[in-house]
Amino acid sequence: MSRKRSLIFILVCGLVYALAAFLCTQVVAQNGIYPSGSDTFCHIYKGDVLYRAIREGEWYPLYDPMWYNGVEMLRYWAPLPVYVLAFCQFLGGGDPLQGYLIFVGVIVFFGGLAFAYVGLRLKRPFIGAFFGLLWFFIPNNLYALFAEGNLPRSLSMIFLPLFVYEAESYLKEGEKSRLLWTALYFVLIVLCHSGYAGMIALSMLVLLLFYASANHCFKRAAMLTGTIVAAFLLTGIWLLPSLIGGISNTDSSEVMAEFFQNIFRSLDPTKWFREGVLDYYFGIAVFLTAVFGLLCSGRRSRPLFASGLLIFLLTGRSAFYLLKLLPGSQYLWMLRFLSISICFVLYGCLCWKSLKKPVQAGICFLLLLDCICGLQLMAGNGSGSTAEERLAQVSTESLLDRAKNVTKQRLALMDLSTLGAGGPFIVSGIDVRTAGTYGAGWQSATTAANIAQLNRAVERGHYAYLFDRALEMGNDSVLVRTLCAPEGYDNWQSMDAQAARSGYGLLAENGDWRLYHADLPECFGLVSHYDAIGIGSGAGSISLTFPDVEETSDPDLSHYSFEELSKYRTVYLNGFEASEREAAEDMLRRLADAGVRVVIMADGMPEDPSIRRKSFLGVDCNTVRFKNGYPDMTVHGELLNTDLFAEGFSEWETVYLNGLSEVYGSVAEDDLTLAFYGTVYNKNIIFLGLNLSYHYALTLDPSVEGILRECFAVEDSELPARRVVPLTMSVEKDRIVIDSPENGVNTTLSWHDCFETESTLKERFHLCYVDAGRTEIKIKYPYFFGGLALSLFAAALLVLLFAAAGKMKEKEENAAGAAQAAGTPSAETGS
Numbered sequence: 001m002s003r004k005r006s007l008i009f010i011l012v013c014g015l016v017y018a019l020a021a022f023l024c025t026q027v028v029a030q031n032g033i034y035p036s037g038s039d040t041f042c043h044i045y046k047g048d049v050l051y052r053a054i055r056e057g058e059w060y061p062l063y064d065p066m067w068y069n070g071v072e073m074l075r076y077w078a079p080l081p082v083y084v085l086a087f088c089q090f091l092g093g094g095d096p097l098q099g100y101l102i103f104v105g106v107i108v109f110f111g112g113l114a115f116a117y118v119g120l121r122l123k124r125p126f127i128g129a130f131f132g133l134l135w136f137f138i139p140n141n142l143y144a145l146f147a148e149g150n151l152p153r154s155l156s157m158i159f160l161p162l163f164v165y166e167a168e169s170y171l172k173e174g175e176k177s178r179l180l181w182t183a184l185y186f187v188l189i190v191l192c193h194s195g196y197a198g199m200i201a202l203s204m205l206v207l208l209l210f211y212a213s214a215n216h217c218f219k220r221a222a223m224l225t226g227t228i229v230a231a232f233l234l235t236g237i238w239l240l241p242s243l244i245g246g247i248s249n250t251d252s253s254e255v256m257a258e259f260f261q262n263i264f265r266s267l268d269p270t271k272w273f274r275e276g277v278l279d280y281y282f283g284i285a286v287f288l289t290a291v292f293g294l295l296c297s298g299r300r301s302r303p304l305f306a307s308g309l310l311i312f313l314l315t316g317r318s319a320f321y322l323l324k325l326l327p328g329s330q331y332l333w334m335l336r337f338l339s340i341s342i343c344f345v346l347y348g349c350l351c352w353k354s355l356k357k358p359v360q361a362g363i364c365f366l367l368l369l370d371c372i373c374g375l376q377l378m379a380g381n382g383s384g385s386t387a388e389e390r391l392a393q394v395s396t397e398s399l400l401d402r403a404k405n406v407t408k409q410r411l412a413l414m415d416l417s418t419l420g421a422g423g424p425f426i427v428s429g430i431d432v433r434t435a436g437t438y439g440a441g442w443q444s445a446t447t448a449a450n451i452a453q454l455n456r457a458v459e460r461g462h463y464a465y466l467f468d469r470a471l472e473m474g475n476d477s478v479l480v481r482t483l484c485a486p487e488g489y490d491n492w493q494s495m496d497a498q499a500a501r502s503g504y505g506l507l508a509e510n511g512d513w514r515l516y517h518a519d520l521p522e523c524f525g526l527v528s529h530y531d532a533i534g535i536g537s538g539a540g541s542i543s544l545t546f547p548d549v550e551e552t553s554d555p556d557l558s559h560y561s562f563e564e565l566s567k568y569r570t571v572y573l574n575g576f577e578a579s580e581r582e583a584a585e586d587m588l589r590r591l592a593d594a595g596v597r598v599v600i601m602a603d604g605m606p607e608d609p610s611i612r613r614k615s616f617l618g619v620d621c622n623t624v625r626f627k628n629g630y631p632d633m634t635v636h637g638e639l640l641n642t643d644l645f646a647e648g649f650s651e652w653e654t655v656y657l658n659g660l661s662e663v664y665g666s667v668a669e670d671d672l673t674l675a676f677y678g679t680v681y682n683k684n685i686i687f688l689g690l691n692l693s694y695h696y697a698l699t700l701d702p703s704v705e706g707i708l709r710e711c712f713a714v715e716d717s718e719l720p721a722r723r724v725v726p727l728t729m730s731v732e733k734d735r736i737v738i739d740s741p742e743n744g745v746n747t748t749l750s751w752h753d754c755f756e757t758e759s760t761l762k763e764r765f766h767l768c769y770v771d772a773g774r775t776e777i778k779i780k781y782p783y784f785f786g787g788l789a790l791s792l793f794a795a796a797l798l799v800l801l802f803a804a805a806g807k808m809k810e811k812e813e814n815a816a817g818a819a820q821a822a823g824t825p826s827a828e829t830g831s
Contacts, residue, residue: 009116010116037149039148049064062733062779063736066436075782076441078238114159134368157339168351174217203341211304223808230798233793260316261315284370286346287312293352308344398415408523410748415481418483447750478504527725529721532712535574537555539551545708553766569714581608588685602676627651736755740773751767761777
């Protein structure tokens with residue numbers, strides 16, 4: 001096409017996509033369920049916070065006090081979608097829900113233009129324009145937007161086809177300008193969703209292997225790989241802080257398993273109609289197109305079809321057992337790769353120059369049919385009810401309206417996310433904006449471990465712990481959804497009694513919800529005393545049953561002092577580390593001599609590198625496996641009958657003990673007597689094996705409970721001693737000022753490594769503690785200079801890569817010219 005015709009073509013496509021965007025937003029506005037998606041309100045809330053901050057002259061808010069006891073909103077979630085949502089809210093007259101509708105239109109319009117532009121550049125304008133219109137309606141893309149509510153990933157879908165086009169064009173042509181555009185689009189993708197950018201980079205690596213092998217362009221593939229890495233690092237000023245803490249500190253291995261499914265299910269369009277199930281869908285039409293392209297296309301398109309098919313096959317259940325063996329596999333959420341695979345297949349069609357028009361038409365028709373099954377995600381129930389009406393209804397039915405009206409400092413919404421992100425949005429995003437211990441997008445919460453414990457307390461029925469720790473988190477109101485209680489639980493009077501122990505009274509209930517409130521100062525902290533402390537990654541589970549055991553965030557025993565631990569009656573160790581083993585062992589002996597009870601869970605002991613077994617204080621462990629339940633167990637000469645293992649834990653791998661000074665308990669297995677319970681050094685150092693504490697956490701086995709009580713010298717009915725302390729606190733955009741009347745006060749604010757102060761500021765289980773007087777906390781941009789250095793290094797690397805690419809292209813052209821003159825084939829040309 002001529003330049004003039006190309007411009008006219010793009011303008012016509014823009015008009016068509018603008019009309020499609022308008023129609024889509026109208027359908028969504030009338031679907032009766034918008035904004036649908038489990039995380040949608042999370043992103044709308046962030047856009048609203050940014051919009052209001054910008055109106056007050058703050059263009060990059062570092063801190064939001066309303067969610068998670070204070071959260072760094074833009075640190076762990078990429079900033080570009082938040083700014084786009086804030087701009088859409090501006091276009092919507094300041095209404096965040098109208099801004100969401102405009103955001104949907106933006107995805108339709110610019111996603112369409114991206115594919116139309118690619119089709120035009122590849123001299124396939126009409127099929128490119130059709131793919132642009134289709135791209136939004138691909139069922140897997142609709143699922144991401146309207147079911148998952150993953151707005152950042154949906155925004156990155158605009159840039160994905162452009163990124164693939166520029167990358168593949170560089171492989172084919174070798175022009176360094178293609179590297180520049182590749183880097184630019186990848187930076188935009190990283191700033192949309194860094195995790196998804198990593199998935200795209202891995203997918204591109206698969207494509208590069210196929211493409212370079214088929215087209216003999218390994219040098220260009222290496223150059224492109226370096227450009228993608230450098231582009232990733234170019235965002236270092238934001239990326240570095242986002243990778244320190246947040247989701248990178250959490251174990252995602254269990255989450256990974258959920259992102260695989262039977263490949264036949266991913267190809268079955270009837271499930272959407274038969275079951276009403278909304279989940280990941282690759283598409284039978286895309287699959288058939290990929291297979292056809294793999295068999296019949298040329299060497300430019302075939303690698304794209306091969307990559308798309310391989311990535312799709314790796315989303316199957318059987319692939320999970322292979323991929324989980326790879327380092328870093330916990331982040332391979334393979335079903336999230338489906339849209340990347342689909343993009344490869346569609347782009348492969350655009351590159352397939354010999355594809356006949358009748359076949360093109362057939363492919364387009366099949367793809368169009370395949371998109372029908374996903375339309376219900378956008379259409380909803382068609383009731384026409386507004387989001388405001390539905391939010392108001394939920395607020396009334398859930399007692400959130402009453403809870404917000406009585407809450408002075410903070411509200412704990414204990415619903416196990418049954419309200420989705422809409423619950424926290426109602427709490428903090430509309431009407432009376434109320435601070436909450438919860439929020440949405442837990443990856444950004446430094447108190448993720450605290451709220452995970454609260455959730456376990458609700459679902460397992462540990463209500464003494466629930467209300468005690470809700471108070472510790474600074475909540476004067478607690479709203480509990482009754483269906484979140486353990487199955488069959490109906491002793492609400494007991495729940496009321498446990499709430500009363502922590503100062504909460506039942507304010508309202510309607511069968512589905514119970515609202516508790518404590519009459520406390522408008523701003524308060526607490527001074528607390530625990531009789532026991534738990535150290536290690538596995539120590540927290542015992543606190544649910546024994547609330548007087550303090551949780552900790554540092555698992556390294558060597559980081560604690562004798563003076564600190566000697567204040568407790570019991571020190572509980574499970575999943576702990578000992579970076580200075582000898583000093584840690586000596587400290588425990590001193591604690592035992594001082595009368596402190598030390599309880600060590602053998603399953604959670606550190607490994608001794610010299611013997612390659614778990615060992616501590618001269619006691620080492622050997623592995624043993626049980627099936628369905630423990631064998632005969634003897635404790636103090638008496639036979640104990642323990643419960644069977646919990647459902648799903650029939651295979652139990654644990655340890656027994658060697659080297660105990662005195663044995664209290666043993667089991668008989670294969671004619672052997674295996675010690676699991678006893679002491680070493682003196683009676684105050686107790687070892688316990690067989691993973692009994694975890695078994696008790698799962699089953700509440702009364703026989704095991706008796707053993708734990710004997711070990712702890714702390715009653716399960718005891719609560720830590722707490723005293724409420726009134727505070728004066730002001731939160732500004734770059735500082736927090738706290739006035740405290742005494743030392744060692746828990747401010748109930750979450751701890752952040754971006755806090756700086758000249759006063760005393762301590763962290764205990766992810767919360768901030770201050771001393772008497774005024775504490776002024778400055779909120780700084782975290783790891784600024786390290787991130788800046790990383791970005792500058794990446795920029796320099798990109799300059800070098802561009803220069804090298806230019807020289808490499810020049811050499812290729814000279815070699816090609818010489819080869820042509822000699823009448824011999826040239827070296828690498830990328831064709």
